[in-house]
Amino acid sequence: MKVRTSASALLVLLAAGACGSPAGDARAPRRLVVAAPGDGFGLGGDAELGLYPINTNIYEPLTRLSFDYRPEPMLATRWELLPPNTWRFHLRSGVRFHDGSPLTAEAVRWTMERMARRGSGSTGIAPGSTRAVDDSTVDITPVFSNRRLPEQLVHPVYSIMARGSDPARHPIGTGPFRFAEYRASSHITVTRFDGYWGDGSLLPGITFRFVPDPATRVLSLRARDVDIVAEFPREVSDPRVVRSPVSGYEVLNVTIHGRRPYDLGSDRAIRRAIAAAVDRVRIARDVWSGAADPTPTVVPAAMLGAFASRIRGVDHDPAAARAILDSAGWRVGADGIRERRGRRLRLTLVVGFPNPHIHRPMPELMQSALREIGIELHIAQVPDDAAYQARIRTGEGDLWAEAGGQNDANPCFLTHLLFYSGPRLRPSGYARLFAPGPSLDRFVDACRNAVTREDAERSAAEAERVLVDEEIIVIPLAATRRVWGLGDRVRGFDPHPSSLSQRWERVSLR
């Protein structure tokens, strides 16, 4: 009797469980859970929760990046140049912020002023550059001639915020999701904004969980703890991955500042030898199969149009690399590493941007390739972007592994942001290490002032040619794709070339 009672109770419990949870799940749509590489929002007053480096779609910019790297209407429906250097943007009507206030030119002015005070990158937007013409029209006049402004404003960091809002604590934007909760180093959660001006979200909300370790992200997907994994390890093959179109780059930058002990990269012969030791095809084909393409360009070739072919890159030729070093006086020592006048040919490769994991296993491949030509490579892995930037400031490194992305529609964004040393922009930490000077700056200036897209692409390609072919300061390794891991219940996820411009409102769970 006792046994029968227990069995009945067990059956009731099982039945309740069987009926309860799945049916309950079906009636109440579940939040999407995304495993993101880490919490990059920071804690200070400069934090922009939900915007960068993870775009949770709280905010929207004036223009947005299309899948083919062109600016498209977003909060601005159209724009035009008012010579000599003012851009007029006409705002979309009927757009409201999450607090119910309408999108106005004044909100755009407030956002741009805030951004200008913090540093506006290479846009030339300074305090006083933005003026509200009327409620739905805004003029932006950069401090220098900039024909690329609408292409630059697609970047989410230029998204429009509600006037007077505090993006570090309670972000208020116009996007399809509104801020719900943020816990440092744990997660950020957003919920559907029912007053959205466009097609609203199919999801009730999204939780972006910060999981810095890539292996843990993979395991979370397999265990169904998360629905989507961002930055799925490129070297791991898995049927659940989807890849974006080519969107990023993996490069090695070579220090040319000339200060010991990191002065070896100042020797062009060494730079050429390093480039000749790199087997781009092998890296893309055999190591990051499917997630990367071999390319001699830095930014995606599509950004440079027909002019991409002007960049040839240094061909893989270890014999030529050895000959270059031989003729430069570097003799092979007993252990296979070269020396000259008592100095060992030893370089330091700094790995950490945007995180050390994304580069795997390229550093070891480079170590092996360089050892073949007699160069000892020490791998200095730093834990995160902040540590990497700190090291950039000190210049302590010979080679710098960078996995970046084309996050705007400006073909010369990278050369301008990182390698330009002209008077129009405060030199970045990068410029102090890598800028070749006027040979590159003139092409960046020409690109920024180019009236037609074709002219801009031509100048951008020439600037890259200087970096890659003439000066060999940048050694492209691969054109990369964003790799996402998807759970089997995810529908409607279309990976954008730029993960920063990823849209989430069309995603649903089966």
Place this chain on the structure above:
Amino acid sequence: MTSHLLARRSTVVGFVIVVVLATVALFASWLAPHDPTLVDPVRAFAGPSAKHWLGTDNLGRDLLSRLIYGARWSLGLVLVATCLIMSAGLAVGVAAGYVGGVVDDVLMRLVDTILSVPSLLLGLAIVGTLGPGIESLMIGLASIWWVSYARVVRGLVIALRERDFVDAARALGATDGRIVVRHILPGILPAIAVLASLEMGELVLAISGLSFLGLGAQPPTPEWGAMLNDGRSFFFTAPQLMLYPGLVISVAVLGFNLLGDGLRDALDPAEASPIKGVGS
């Protein structure tokens, strides 16, 4: 003592394991079929074959060769760490135990202070501050590990310094240095050797653990913990990348523990050694 050691089968097993691993480490360059750092992505994740007995890793490197050279790195690091730890522990322990008084008080409070901090956290903090690398790893481990040796040594020295043969040496005019070197150290070294053998298994784990966390050996060093770390991403697709180094770490720890247990029993104070009940 030898007959006592060989009487226990587990001790023999431990001894054999340690000897085999030491032999592999010593003769790695002869035993390994390939260069353990030779990269060949075309052969990545190759299964076992006549050319690669255990297959290859994600960079096409021969797994067996990496395991063989890993013995050299892992056991070599254990040896170096043990020497550093023993040197520091002996110096502090002898000074505290032999000199006594204020010196003893100061040194033992230092030991107590270090022991009051969780050793793993302290080790991680030291290695993290110094930056990843083998040198940092050795400094970090020696910094936290010497204290237990120092306490044991101090106790042993206190027990010996009052013995008649020490008094006799002192009466004959021997200096303190001579007494320590000629009379004290020979008396405590067997016990310290037992302690070292017992701790070696833990050191293998500590070194592998810190390398697994990326704080120890750096690429392309074929250290077992670092190999475990490298294989994590491929746990589901190529579990052998974690399985093999995990197995050899387990076997090495088992070997050191069995041998250490046997040595401890053989040197039991009831028969020979003063280690039991002193200082710990």
